[in-house]
Amino acid sequence: MAGIYLHIPFCNSKCIYCGFYSVVSKTYTNKYISALGREMYERRNFFSSLYKPDRTIRTLYIGGGTPSVLGVEMLNKILVALKQTFLFPSTAFNTEDSDEFEFTVEVNPDDITSEYATALKRLGVNRVSMGVQSFSDIHLRWMSRRHTAAEAIEAFYMLREAGFRNISIDLIFGFPGLSIGQWQYNLERVLNLRPEHISAYQLGIDADTPLERRLKCGKLSLPSEELCAKMYAELQQALIAGGYEQYEVSNFALYSAKENRSRHNCSYWTKIPYLGLGPGAHSYIGRHREWNFPNIVSYCNHTTLVLREGENLSPQDVFNEGLMLGLRTAEGVSLETLRTTDPQAPVFIQSILPAIEELCNKQCLVITQSGRIKIPPEKLFVSDGIIRDLFVC
Numbered sequence: 502m503a504g505i506y507l508h509i510p511f512c513n514s515k516c517i518y519c520g521f522y523s524v525v526s527k528t529y530t531n532k533y534i535s536a537l538g539r540e541m542y543e544r545r546n547f548f549s550s551l552y553k554p555d556r557t558i559r560t561l562y563i564g565g566g567t568p569s570v571l572g573v574e575m576l577n578k579i580l581v582a583l584k585q586t587f588l589f590p591s592t593a594f595n596t597e598d599s600d601e602f603e604f605t606v607e608v609n610p611d612d613i614t615s616e617y618a619t620a621l622k623r624l625g626v627n628r629v630s631m632g633v634q635s636f637s638d639i640h641l642r643w644m645s646r647r648h649t650a651a652e653a654i655e656a657f658y659m660l661r662e663a664g665f666r667n668i669s670i671d672l673i674f675g676f677p678g679l680s681i682g683q684w685q686y687n688l689e690r691v692l693n694l695r696p697e698h699i700s701a702y703q704l705g706i707d708a709d710t711p712l713e714r715r716l717k718c719g720k721l722s723l724p725s726e727e728l729c730a731k732m733y734a735e736l737q738q739a740l741i742a743g744g745y746e747q748y749e750v751s752n753f754a755l756y757s758a759k760e761n762r763s764r765h766n767c768s769y770w771t772k773i774p775y776l777g778l779g780p781g782a783h784s785y786i787g788r789h790r791e792w793n794f795p796n797i798v799s800y801c802n803h804t805t806l807v808l809r810e811g812e813n814l815s816p817q818d819v820f821n822e823g824l825m826l827g828l829r830t831a832e833g834v835s836l837e838t839l840r841t842t843d844p845q846a847p848v849f850i851q852s853i854l855p856a857i858e859e860l861c862n863k864q865c866l867v868i869t870q871s872g873r874i875k876i877p878p879e880k881l882f883v884s885d886g887i888i889r890d891l892f893v894c
Contacts, residue, residue: 520707594625833875
């Protein structure tokens with residue numbers, strides 16, 4: 502199994518909080534499509550080092566940036582190049598949903614029309630991730646989002662009418678000016694839509710964003726951790742009561758089918774190899790990680806420039822990463838599985854046993870009957886601190 506992430510670095514405008522690499526320009530659009538094709542060809546053997554014979558691509562995720570700013574014709578050119586270069590299941594890109602293949606495209610609500618939604622479906626997209634972030638027009642304007650709450654709801658129903666039965670909606674909490682009551686309203690609205698998947702993130706402060714600059718100038722102040730913790734608890738309670746399961750710190754899926762989980766994102770947490778294409782995209786295979794430089798000018802002219810750099814993970818890195826990724830999920834992590842990742846892993850496990858015992862006594866960790874360690878739901882909000890206490894230094 503393997504996955505591909507493809508980065509579309511174009512936006513019509515930048516959100517106040519966004520630290521993902523993108524440019525507010527379409528000057529390089531055509532050059533970018535050509536450069537993507539070149540990178541695909543250069544990296545066509547990326548998965549050949551896999552020790553398993555199955556190198557079939559099971560998930561394709563087109564993110565950004567804003568992929569929906571590209572016309573369907575350009576998306577189709579990208580797909581043609583992908584099909585010519587990599588091995589996909591025979592059912593991939595069918596207009597009907599496939600159990601073998603998940604094809605996700607991120608969209609902004611204001612880019613969605615009935616025609617565009619139908620065209621995405623015809624391309625073989627079977628999962629759409631839509632960045633709504635809030636159902637308050639005041640908050641959307643503060644975020645510099647281009648859509649209104651009404652447009653987000655209308656876009657959702659357009660996607661439904663086009664035949665999409667796997668839609669994910671993103672929300673943000675913990676930003677200045679958001680009250681508990683307003684957050685509860687957002688949760689009520691998303692539950693009324695009943696998408697198959699909901700991702701909810703606490704506002705982060707990324708470097709070199711308008712949000713960071715405003716905070717440094719003292720023009721904004723962030724809500725307290727106590728208030729953010731209450732919002733997170735509200736999120737958990739409302740979605741679980743609404744029929745969703747929490748399967749990762751920030752992700753919830755309808756109970757009706759396990760397929761409602763994001764299989765592509767699950768591959769990150771379970772360390773399935775993935776290839777990232779485009780400026781700023783990351784790749785991972787075995788003990789090796791690579792990342793493309795976030796510069797579209799260099800990317801489009803990379804025939805004469807170094808495009809990326811990488812690193813080989815140490816046994817300690819592999820162990821800590823396995824802990825971190827596993828403990829972010831509801832299932833937790835198996836120490837026995839970690840034990841087999843490296844000859845040094847048993848020593849690492851022995852070194853963290855006292856910390857595991859202490860965290861269990863504080864009810865920050867539980868050990869299941871099957872021997873997995875996991876963070877209980879009520880402690881997931883402070884999971885970063887719990888995980889840090891377990892890292893092997």
